[in-house]
Amino acid sequence: MTDKQRVEFEHGPYRSEHDSIGERAVPRDVYYGVQSLRAVENFPITGLTMHREIINSIAEIKKASAITNYEIGLLDKKVADAIVRACEEIVEGKLHEEFIVDPIQGGAGTSLNMNANEVIANRAIELLGGEKGDYTLVNPNDHVNCGQSTNDVFPSAGKLAVLKLLVRAQIQLERLYTALLQKAEEFDDVIKMGRTQMQDAVPIRLGQEFRAYSEAIRRDIARFERAMDEMRCLNMGGTAIGTGLNADEQYLRRIVPNLSKVSGLRLVQAFNLIDATQNLDEFVAVSGAVKTCAVNLSKMSNDLRLMSSGPRCGFGEINLPPRQNGSSIMPGKVNPVIPEVVNQVAFNIMGNDLTITMAAEAGQLELNAFEPIIFWNLTHAVEFLTYAVSTLVDNCIQGITANRDRCREMVENSVGIITAICPHVGYEAAANVAKKAIQTGRSVRTITIEEGLLDEETLNKILDPYAMTEPGIPAKELLD
Incomplete structure (x- = not known):
């Protein structure tokens, strides 16, 4: 950069930053830095930003790391406290707009890790009374990233995010389970025709059908419990490939317990950090549990649409709550829109599962570079399922009524x-x-x-x- 350009930067809307690639202009007021900008230029893929829970989780990891590094004497108190406060602000929902890198990115998550390091460093610098970009006060690599590598930070952030989302999903599944049991009791005396291969079979009680649905959801809840355990095991402290190079031995022992305190989650450190760094089978297992739940939800939704079909010329055995007009041309038509949206969410989850499976398989040697697409698909799969179950309970299951006479008539004429x-x-x-x-x-x-x-x-x-x-x-x- 020439002297003239430096003067322009000093008095203009930009600041100058450099990395191993070279020097470039960064808007003066932003908290991200040069490496974040390069990532934006390199990965214009979705036009979207990272999932908020991954942002919050990586901030929790940086906070726990700062606390740990202060405890073992690698950070002085002023720097550590500033980093901790910057991380807390991010978890509170601030500065999320400063996380500008695309969720689908090359580099195994390095861009997000550096985006976080830069944002946290610049906010910490502000808290210490300095100006953004003055990395002599707080350095993104030497201070915020101390004892860490993208290769233990990024997968751990992914696991924390998925774990939090699974907890919320399970709450909704518990609500669905309860609602189905209530309907099972309400409809226990409703006799209807059972069908196999869409042909009349033998009678069944409508309550028995709803109890069967509840049993499938009960198994899903149990699978989600096991899935959450898969996400509790972290490779923090493993640094680049799981050998722990450049991680102080005290840091290695303390980081996961400290992260448990910071996040409020029960977490454990992987027994074999090399294995935990290179293999992503836990994410495949979790995705499988989410997909299985989606299959159960979709099958149930198919049944609800069939049993409510009509109302005059179909099965007409149950009534779904009318939620909105079903046609712009057919007056009075009401469609089963809630089961339909659940079906579509399920289809999306099934497709996500295939992507996650392929990405987990495609890793080589000591690292899998395809974690970004896994986290993008898995976080949204769990979140979409949560929303789908919520609307299924509130806007469909709880309001279902039975056409008792219609059910009895079809049994007698069958x-x-x-x-x-x-x-x-x-x-x-x-x-x-x-x-x-x-x-x-x-x-x-x-x-x-x-x-x-x-x-x-x-x-x-x-x-x-x-x-x-x-x-x-x-x-x-x-x-x-």
């Missing part, structure tokens, strides 16, 4: 009830009754009596609706 008659008359005779009922449109009950296979009193005992939804042979005593 050919499927012939299954209960079969043990009493034999398979072939029952099959002939079913065939005639289908061909003529007449009821199984009527044809069975006309054929002289059973009298009406016996048939009433066999075709007791509730008995047909429980284990055993209806009216078995008549066979003795």
Whole structure:
């Protein structure tokens, strides 16, 4: 830079910063620095910014590191306190706009790590009474990044972020589980027709269907518990490749306990830091749990759309709460919009899971460079699922009602009830009754009596609706 250019910078809206690539202008009032700007130029991918929980998590890591480095004598108190305060401001929601790097980036997260280092350093400099860019007071690398590498900071930030999001998701899943159980009890006396392969099968209680949904969600909650445990194990202290080079031994012992205190989360240090640095199977496992939950939610949503179809010309067994007009041309039409949005979220999560799987597999040797795309997809997968479950509970499940008469009518007119008659008359005779009922449109009950296979009193005992939804042979005593 020429002397003339330096004068212009000193009195203009820019400050001069340099890195190993060279020197360049940085807007004077911003908290990010030269390395953040280079990343913006290199990675114009999504036009979006990093997930807020990853930003908060990396700030918590920097805070815990500053506390640890002060405890072991590697940072003086004034610098450490300024770094800690800058990190606290970020966690409070301030300075998020200064995190300008794209969430999908090359370099295994180095751009985000340096973006954080620069923002924290410049805010700390301000707190100490200096001017942004005066890295003699607080240096992004020597002070804020002391004892760290992108390769332990970035994956740990990803795990912290996902862990926090899983906690919120599980709260919503617990709400869904409770709502489904309540509907199971409410609908326990509603007899309807069960179906297999979209054909009439045997009767089932609507409450039994909702209890089955609740069991699937209960398993999802258990999977999320295991997923959270996967995210608690960090490679902090491993630095570049897990060997711990340039991390003081005291720092290595103290950083994770300090991070647990700072974050309020129960965290542990990986037993093998090399393994924890190069292998990302935990994220694949977590994504698998989220995908499995999405599959269950989508299947349930499919069922709700089918059972509520109509209202006159479909199944019409249940009513979903009307949430909005369903058509700009068909007056009165109301669509199952909540199950539909859950389906779409599920499709997105399934696609994210494939991306996460491929990215985790694609790492080489001591590091996986593709963590950015994993964190982008996984954080949004968990967050979208949380929002989807929330609206499913509030705007759909809690307001579902049953069309009891419609359900009972379809059971009585169904050919499927012939299954209960079969043990009493034999398979072939029952099959002939079913065939005639289908061909003529007449009821199984009527044809069975006309054929002289059973009298009406016996048939009433066999075709007791509730008995047909429980284990055993209806009216078995008549066979003795």
